[in-house]
Amino acid sequence: MIEEVFSIELPVGERLVINKNRITGKRPLNKRIAIVTGIHGDEFEGQYICYEMARRIMEAQEMLNGIVDFYPALNPLGLDAADHKIPKLGMDLNRMFPGKKDGAMMERVAAAIVEDISGADMCLDLHASDIFVKEIPQVRVSEEFAEDLLPYARLLNTDMVWMNATATVHESTLAHTMNMLGVPSMVVEMGVGTRIDRGYGDQVVEGIFRLMKELKMWEGPVADIHYPAISTDGEVEFIRSDTIGVFFPAIAHNHYVQKGDKLGEIVSPLEGRVLEEIRAQKSGLVFTLREYPFVREGSLLARILTGIEEG
Amino acid sequence: MHKEEIYRVRSPYREDMVIQGYRFGKGEPAACIVGAIRGNEVQQMYVCSQLIRELKELETNGCINAGKKIMVIPVVNGMGVNIGKRFFGVEDMDINRSFPGMDKGDTTSRIAYEIFDEIKEYTYGIQLTSFYMTGEFVPHVRMMETGYQNASLANLFGLPYVVVRKPTPLDTKTLNYNWQNDNTAAFSLYTNKNDSIDEDSANQAVSAVLRFLTRMGIIRYESHSGYISHVLMEDDLTDVYVEKGGIFRSFVKPGEYVRYGYPIAEIRDPYEGFIKQAVIAPTSGIVFFAHTEALIAQGDMAYRLIHRLHQ
Numbered sequence: 365m366i367e368e369v370f371s372i373e374l375p376v377g378e379r380l381v382i383n384k385n386r387i388t389g390k391r392p393l394n395k396r397i398a399i400v401t402g403i404h405g406d407e408f409e410g411q412y413i414c415y416e417m418a419r420r421i422m423e424a425q426e427m428l429n430g431i432v433d434f435y436p437a438l439n440p441l442g443l444d445a446a447d448h449k450i451p452k453l454g455m456d457l458n459r460m461f462p463g464k465k466d467g468a469m470m471e472r473v474a475a476a477i478v479e480d481i482s483g484a485d486m487c488l489d490l491h492a493s494d495i496f497v498k499e500i501p502q503v504r505v506s507e508e509f510a511e512d513l514l515p516y517a518r519l520l521n522t523d524m525v526w527m528n529a530t531a532t533v534h535e536s537t538l539a540h541t542m543n544m545l546g547v548p549s550m551v552v553e554m555g556v557g558t559r560i561d562r563g564y565g566d567q568v569v570e571g572i573f574r575l576m577k578e579l580k581m582w583e584g585p586v587a588d589i590h591y592p593a594i595s596t597d598g599e600v601e602f603i604r605s606d607t608i609g610v611f612f613p614a615i616a617h618n619h620y621v622q623k624g625d626k627l628g629e630i631v632s633p634l635e636g637r638v639l640e641e642i643r644a645q646k647s648g649l650v651f652t653l654r655e656y657p658f659v660r661e662g663s664l665l666a667r668i669l670t671g672i673e674e675g
Numbered sequence: 676m677h678k679e680e681i682y683r684v685r686s687p688y689r690e691d692m693v694i695q696g697y698r699f700g701k702g703e704p705a706a707c708i709v710g711a712i713r714g715n716e717v718q719q720m721y722v723c724s725q726l727i728r729e730l731k732e733l734e735t736n737g738c739i740n741a742g743k744k745i746m747v748i749p750v751v752n753g754m755g756v757n758i759g760k761r762f763f764g765v766e767d768m769d770i771n772r773s774f775p776g777m778d779k780g781d782t783t784s785r786i787a788y789e790i791f792d793e794i795k796e797y798t799y800g801i802q803l804t805s806f807y808m809t810g811e812f813v814p815h816v817r818m819m820e821t822g823y824q825n826a827s828l829a830n831l832f833g834l835p836y837v838v839v840r841k842p843t844p845l846d847t848k849t850l851n852y853n854w855q856n857d858n859t860a861a862f863s864l865y866t867n868k869n870d871s872i873d874e875d876s877a878n879q880a881v882s883a884v885l886r887f888l889t890r891m892g893i894i895r896y897e898s899h900s901g902y903i904s905h906v907l908m909e910d911d912l913t914d915v916y917v918e919k920g921g922i923f924r925s926f927v928k929p930g931e932y933v934r935y936g937y938p939i940a941e942i943r944d945p946y947e948g949f950i951k952q953a954v955i956a957p958t959s960g961i962v963f964f965a966h967t968e969a970l971i972a973q974g975d976m977a978y979r980l981i982h983r984l985h986q
Contacts, residue, residue: 372920372973372974373919373972374920375920375922375945375970375971375972376920376945376946377946448767449767453807453808454761454762454807455807459845466916467914467976468974468976469973469974536843536844536845604779604780608685608686608687609687610687633687634687660685660686660782661685661782662779662780662782662783662784662785663781663782664781
């Protein structure tokens with residue numbers, strides 16, 4: 365059932381509306397999972413996952429034990445304009461939580477989202493990468509909650525779980541807020557901005573069903589999943605540009621490399637020459653690879669997960 | 676005056692963005708003034724340019740005290756200024772949310788790192804800055820409550836108000852917060868404009884900075900004594916949010932006194948012109964901040980009032 369979570373009046377003939385789709389199975393009081401996406405308006409991967417999850421659950425609703433709430437568009441103005449942030453305000457919605465019920469417009473939106481999800485037994489916040497780099501499906505959890513979340517994160521059929529320690533950034537996010545409120549919450553990230561990779565989407569959908577099985581919310585069949593590599597910040601090698609130009613990757617994304625392998629090159633369109641060859645400093649899995657060709661000094665080109673072997 | 680290059684950001688398609696520092700005097704790093712970190716902070720850039728003009732003259736006349744060094748950085752995000760973008764680069768990053776930065780981080784983080792590395796040793800740090808919401812303030816000095824703040828020092832600018840703000844997690848990435856954490860007495864100075872120039876308000880800011888530098892024994896400069904500042908906690912301000920969206924017509928300006936129960940603005944329907952909401956002053960006091968855009972959304976902040984303060 366489509367429900368309006370929150371609405372607020374824009375200046376000219378329109379409301380900003382947050383909708384959710386609540387699918388209720390047997391024993392609604394059993395458990396509730398919230399699947400949210402669209403906090404960043406240029407990240408569309410979650411749209412497919414919401415669609416596919418809802419479609420499959422509705423086809424076999426008798427298998428559902430509890431409630432699944434889908435929130436496909438938490439930043440509807442951003443999604444409509446493919447804007448990562450909140451249009452006009454220029455702020456990142458995922459740095460505004462827990463919001464403020466009697467605050468400014470988007471603070472109220474954030475507070476309403478938090479209030480609506482509160483009490484759920486699990487929250488999954490689905491993100492694509494931004495438009496600059498492509499990511500393999502991964503779960504990101506802050507170290508603060510890792511002990512509680514890792515058993516669930518492993519079930520999501522992603523390739524990797526990244527325990528990330530940047531607390532400053534996490535503190536204003538939806539996932540951090542919900543975890544602080546006692547709702548186990550995980551961020552799932554995959555793909556690249558403004559695109560949908562249905563292969564990645566299907567992979568995560570299977571993982572969500574597996575997680576729901578674990579939570580005793582899904583009685584239907586679930587596919588075999590593979591378990592992710594678990595990593596910490598120390599095992600991730602960041603490769604950044606030392607020059608300006610246009611980056612051409614020399615490898616495929618989600619690819620194992622050996623130390624010294626060529627990852628790509630940065631060229632000058634004006635001068636017609638290669639400015640820099642990018643080589644792996646360590647062996648491992650290239651789980652992040654640049655998609656956006658223009659680079660400056662410091663631009664992220666790739667991230668390599670070290671300390672794992674090609675499987 | 677000595678002009679020095681603090682950092683250079685190269686671009687394949689544009690000329691380099693050179694962050695220039697203007698140094699006056701020699702000796703201990705006494706005071707640093709930073710202007711347009713955002714690309715729309717035109718007034719802030721203007722204030723710094725006028726300061727540089729004054730300091731140049733003062734230095735020629737031997738009025739920079741011996742053993743004291745002053746640095747002014749009028750523009751940080753010059754690329755943003757030239758294309759009318761508040762934040763930096765295609766990634767649209769806020770440099771003032773990137774401090775203290777990382778030398779091997781992304782481009783924005785490197786800019787912040789190099790600037791901070793240059794200016795962190797100064798005893799006093801003054802940032803001309805702007806609020807994330809569009810609107811006008813009464814000129815004031817703002818400090819973060821980090822435990823290191825000193826409101827009585829802020830009084831020495833002689834501006835009408837000093838505001839002490841409790842930092843949120845996001846604030847921990849600002850220049851002001853990091854300056855204070857690094858033992859610089861840091862002040863954010865707000866005038867009433869950002870992307871346009873208000874001569875009177877700019878002159879007031881220039882005088883305030885020169886007055887402060889005089890009182891701290893850094894320069895010799897005869898000026899009016901200014902105000903004995905009224906010190907406020909930001910949480911004590913009365914925020915006025917609107918309950919309707921539409922065309923915003925304000926009846927009061929920053930600095931004006933309003934009476935409890937009197938209308939201070941109205942919101943008109945954008946199609947039919949009727950009054951949708953009469954905005955009533957919830958308290959008597961001084962207008963500290965006023966929304967200045969023609970349009971307003973439901974829940975937006977129209978005013979911040981200094982409760983029960985008379986002119």
